[in-house]
Amino acid sequence: MIPWRGRKLRFLIATIFATGLVSSIPASGVLAAESGKAPTIADLVSKAKKETTLRAQWGADTLDGGPGLKKIVAAMNKKYGLNLQPSFTPGANMQGMMAKITREQAAGQPASSDVYFGNPQSMLQAMEHKPLTPIDWRALIERKFLAEPGFDPIVPGDIGVAMASTLVGVIYNSNLVKGSDIPRKLDDLMNPKWKGKIASTPYAAGFREFAMPELLGKEKIVDFVKKYSKHIGGLIRCGEMDRLTSGEFLMLALACGDQEVNIAERKGIPLGYAIMQDATISHTRYGAVPKNSRAPNAAALFIAFLHTAEGQKLMWDIDGLDFHLYPESNQKKKLDAAKAKGAKVVISSPQWLNKNKHYDDTQKELEKILRGEAS
């Protein structure tokens, strides 16, 4: 017989292990369509009632970070009669978070973020590594998308759905860059007066798409970025607007989109935005549910909610983003205006990136050049 003290110790150890194991088991699988049927909003609401917390991890500026998540979840709770608690932790950029979720899935761990918010590049990564849950998004989302030739908002394999778009260009400190100094073309960025004073991104945002044959082509962009890498002062992430307002850098070129400037204009923050005459891209933002999400139903509901008119308005209010495939969209107006000016515009999507077999290699080459690892 085990002595009482020993039994207590064993019970304690067993309890600790059991608690740890239970808390670490992801609730995935609940979302998967039962009997082959696609889940409906009612299904998700019913199952999401058992998921008490919606954990989210992405850049602190994305969807306005913690305060933004709180507002969205509060609106969701009200609309669907839920009592979900939001839990936000600032995380890596979209590709970085995709890498983290993929790593966690490979290791059989729960995802750091129950819901994933990404870009075409990260969705392309997801198409390769398959860490996201396939969901019949077209059936789940209650509104109809406007038609956009050559662009499908659903990621192949139903692993994600587009929910916002934003135009790629240059963001600048409007107190320090004014009038004719505002760049209109890529070559304007090479003005010697900007040497060491402008920043780019470590993931070659914009340039990686500009290098595609439909836009400016690889040869021209690689050549430009080689010179540009020696011209810039550093690398910052899209969203690091404090580093522009502080004057640490005068411009971010190319930025991921214009959403920060949309917000800055309302708050009187000195940021301006310019689209390059050479070309522009409409960057798409995607929502998805990791296979190892601990709240997959709440996550899917979160994405579906952001597609409602109420969700789109909320997203515009908190993050300056909405989806150009909805008629009331502010981004649609901007995109239409850019097209009307005759700019070469491409809607970026993982399908479009995947068309170019050398896209991945080109991006890696551009990233290496920008980091200073290759000349």
Place this chain on the structure above:
Amino acid sequence: MEAVLRMPRQFAIRLRTSPLLLSLALAPMLVILVMVVALVWISFQTGVVGTPKATYTLKNYTDILGDPFVLKVVWNTLIFTLATTFTALALGLPIAWLTERTTLPGKGLVYTIMTLGLLIPGIYTAMGWTFIAHVRIGFLNRWLMDVFALEQGPINIATPVGMGLVQGLNLTALAFILTAQMFRAMNPSLEEAAKIHGMSFVGTVRRITLPLAFPAILAAMIYMLTIGLATFDVPAIIGLGNRIYMLSTYVYLKANPPDSGLPQHGVTAALGTVMILLALLLTWWYSQVLRQGHRYEVVTGKGYRPALLDLGRWSVLAWGLIALYFLATKLIPLLLIAYAAFTPYLAPPSWEMLGKLSLAGFYNLNWDLFWRGLYNTVLLVITVPLITLLLAFSISWLIVRSRSRMRYVLEFGAFLPHALPEVIMAIGALLLALFVLPKFIPLYGSVWLIAIVYVISRLAFATRALNSSLLQIHKELEEAAYTAGLSPVRTSWRILVPLLRPTLMSVWIWSAILVYRELTVAVFLISQESVTLPAVIWSYWFSGAINEAAAVTLLMTVVLTPLILVFWWFGRRQLMPES
């Protein structure tokens, strides 16, 4: 290595009846061993590491050793580490000398300032110095540009030397602590003899003081080189955005790619293995210096009285140096962080911006995240020192009291964490939790994973402090307790713990402070559930939300500093009767 006391046979036999102590002593050794083995194992893998799909290869090593960019990173790290060590010693050594060997007034205040220096997290100084001396936004640069009509700021901290300067300011307090004791114990008879023979002050310092102090200075230098090699916070805050990479930040980027790549765990582990070898080499050198220290023994028995140099009016200059240090590392960074926390968006200080200061940043803060960070930080501050003490006591007791050869293994194992850079321990723990342990112990994403690494990384310091104190307690007291029928555990609790209380308190307080300010391990192991306050600051900073980072830094300072100061005050009270 401490001498080992001999014990009577019947006493030694009792050791074998204390498996609890032995288990406690061996547990951390096992964790260290598994961590290092996992790191080395994964360093030879590519593909999906830690799984049967992995391919075994030397490619990770050939890749890093043949990559000119890695060589550049190593070169940057070398310059940064040397600049760090030089700056820390250039400031810490004179302040230690002034405090211990001169009539400088207000020595208690100097000790308080320097202790605060250890308390303040490195991330705080790094953020503050970005606002002070960044080539474009640093107010010092802007002032110099205005005064001398320069086109560009003359000071650039976004270089390996600049970052070394900032990290050196961070480590000045440590350099002070490491060398003050040596100056206190130094016999001044040789200096007095030199004075009688007409040697000048500078000549005496050059030919007598510095050679006598050399082993302690060299030991402090090697200790700081080891720290500099793996420092993360300053290179991350200042260097990453400016494309200046050190080994620690390079490892971080390989584990958390900012671009389109997947984490390169094999390469990370290979870099970690190389860093362990470098750190082991430095640690071996450190131990050699300490062993040869007896050749420079300078305390000569009971008649020893350290003579103090009368500073006279030079005290003003001495205090000027200390005040400058305080301003540069504490006050000005704090003021600039406070300014950033209250601004609606980050912009250089101006009358216009001062008019826009408000509490909006705090109102919009993610308070749920802050409370989670605070909860985890407080949890770690309470538990890590206690567990560290429990394990360190078990190890030290066995090392000092046991006759078994096993004690040498324990002593080596307890010292090993000193040679393992925290960044490498964090990577080892991450890989272990992700790929080796998940089926047995679900530690990934848990605050206990961070706690384990913290405990192990503080074990070397705690064990060495306890070894020295245990050697001073004669075994007769324990033998008397055994004769009276007390078990080894009760003997430890009733006899040794009360006698060791000053050392235990001191180790507890310093471990708590180090846990409070620690960033490197937390950054690598951060998750929704295990986020700590320094990691919250880092997350905000790294996401570009500098105002929020500043607000949390200010709150962290306000909320936790009184707590730590109470610990510190209590510890000093405990130490006073014995000191």
